Amino acid sequence: xxxxxxxxxxxxxxxxxxxxxxxxxxxxxxxxxxxxxxxxxxxxxxxxxxxxxxxxxxxxxxxxxxxxxxxxxxxxxxxxxxxxxxxxxxxxxxxxxxxxxxxxxxxxxxxxxxxxxxxxxxxxxxxxxxxxxxxxxxxxxxxxx
Amino acid sequence: xxxxxxxxxxxxxxxxxxxxxxxxxxxxxxxxxxxxxxxxxxxxxxxxxxxxxxxxxxxxxxxxxxxxxxxxxxxxxxxxxxxxxxxxxxxxxxxxxxxxxxxxxxxxxxxxxxxxxxxxxxxxxxxxxxxxxxxxxxxxxxxxx
DNA sequence: ACGTCATTTCGATAGTTTTCGAATTTATAT
DNA sequence: ATATAAATTCGAAAACTATCGAAATGACGT
Numbered sequence: 001x002x003x004x005x006x007x008x009x010x011x012x013x014x015x016x017x018x019x020x021x022x023x024x025x026x027x028x029x030x031x032x033x034x035x036x037x038x039x040x041x042x043x044x045x046x047x048x049x050x051x052x053x054x055x056x057x058x059x060x061x062x063x064x065x066x067x068x069x070x071x072x073x074x075x076x077x078x079x080x081x082x083x084x085x086x087x088x089x090x091x092x093x094x095x096x097x098x099x100x101x102x103x104x105x106x107x108x109x110x111x112x113x114x115x116x117x118x119x120x121x122x123x124x125x126x127x128x129x130x131x132x133x134x135x136x137x138x139x140x141x142x143x144x145x
Numbered sequence: 146x147x148x149x150x151x152x153x154x155x156x157x158x159x160x161x162x163x164x165x166x167x168x169x170x171x172x173x174x175x176x177x178x179x180x181x182x183x184x185x186x187x188x189x190x191x192x193x194x195x196x197x198x199x200x201x202x203x204x205x206x207x208x209x210x211x212x213x214x215x216x217x218x219x220x221x222x223x224x225x226x227x228x229x230x231x232x233x234x235x236x237x238x239x240x241x242x243x244x245x246x247x248x249x250x251x252x253x254x255x256x257x258x259x260x261x262x263x264x265x266x267x268x269x270x271x272x273x274x275x276x277x278x279x280x281x282x283x284x285x286x287x288x289x290x
Numbered sequence: 291a292c293g294t295c296a297t298t299t300c301g302a303t304a305g306t307t308t309t310c311g312a313a314t315t316t317a318t319a320t
Numbered sequence: 321a322t323a324t325a326a327a328t329t330c331g332a333a334a335a336c337t338a339t340c341g342a343a344a345t346g347a348c349g350t
Contacts, residue, residue: 035192041264042184043308047176051263063327073310078328080308097317097326105265112260118196119186119253188338208297218340223298225338242296242347 029110033088034118037111040087045072046080053090053103060093060102174255178233179263182256185232190217191225198235198248205238205247 029037041047048070053061061069067077081101084090088107093100174182186192193215198206206214212222226246229235233252238245 031189031192035187035189038183038192039187042180042187044176044180045308047180047183047264054264054266057266064325067327074327075310075312075329076308079310082328083307094317099327103264108260108264112257112265115253115257115260119192119199119248120250120257121199121202190338209295212297219297220299220341221339224340227298228337239347244297 029114031118034111034114036087037089037107040084040089043080043083045070045076046084049077049080050084050089050103053101054108056102058102060100062095062098062100064098066101174259176263179256179259181232182234182252185229185234188225188228190215190221191229194222194225195229195234195248198246199253201247203247205245207240207243207245209243211246 041050049066052066052069063077063081064074066081067074070077072080081090081092085092089104089111091102091104093102186195194211197211197214208222208226209219211226212219215222217225226235226237230237234249234256235246236249238247
């Protein structure tokens with residue numbers, strides 16, 4: 001009752017690609033990566049944080065601004081940023097004295113892709129869509145730097 | 146400092162629809178439900194379990210068969226089934242002596258929909274798809290029992 | 291009623307996550 | 321150099337999650 005599967009619940013982790021945290025082309029996702037990404041988003045503050053970064057668009061947001069917006073203490077936020085970062089869902093860049101964080105759209109695409117492929121019966125779940133780095137309605141009004 | 150958001154990180158949970166665990170029309174998902182669903186899937190065994198149920202299709206699988214397939218002790222599996230059930234991602238039905246579990250496709254659609262809507266820049270992430278209860282490629286080849 | 295099979299609940303243990311103040315690091319301005 | 325600002329790491333407490341054997345529940349056949 002198996003064999004047709006690629007990965008399931010067994011200890012022997014296969015030597016697949018795995019993590020490309022520092023803003024890489026995370027175009028593909030395996031089960032391990034999916035668990036990491038899901039776990040990173042499975043927390044009230046972190047889901048809100050990620051949503052915020054997605055809304056912020058390509059400009060990203062500084063850590064302090066995020067902490068302010070979410071009403072989370074600075075050190076707690078840092079912890080959550082690290083979690084998302086470790087899962088490859090966000091990227092960091094220094095700008096003057098601030099650290100700017102951005103949502104990693106390819107990584108999110110890969111996660112949704114994994115869910116559609118593996119958890120929706122091999123077909124998919126939603127009507128149709130096309131993803132750029134958040135520009136449809138939100139960042140239309142901002143020029144980016 | 147905020148206000149433009151619908152839900153973020155504040156304690157006062159809004160009186161939205163929320164959980165309809167026992168196989169309900171979970172067509173819409175809020176942030177709280179999304180965190181629950183993401184958390185339910187953010188675990189090696191549970192992700193494998195859910196995948197298995199998606200592949201099993203509308204026929205579902207008995208708890209024992211699942212435990213066997215995943216190589217997880219019976220009582221551990223029960224715990225994981227309860228987690229997925231609590232998140233509304235699977236449903237249960239008694240059949241003779243066995244309990245049959247099934248993936249709840251509408252719930253999964255709602256989760257993916259939430260991610261596309263809220264975490265992909267308001268546009269979406271994937272090219273195109275259409276979701277029925279897992280029949281496209283997988284259950285095509287199974288006869289069902 | 292009794293035995294048996296299928297599953298869940300209980301209870302204890304080990305491990306992981308979340309939280310946040312205090313101390314520290316990194317960068318800039320004077 | 322020294323001060324100030326922006327974030328991170330450290331450390332320790334509280335809360336949660338995962339694991340699994342043993343006992344309990346529920347359904348069925350005889």
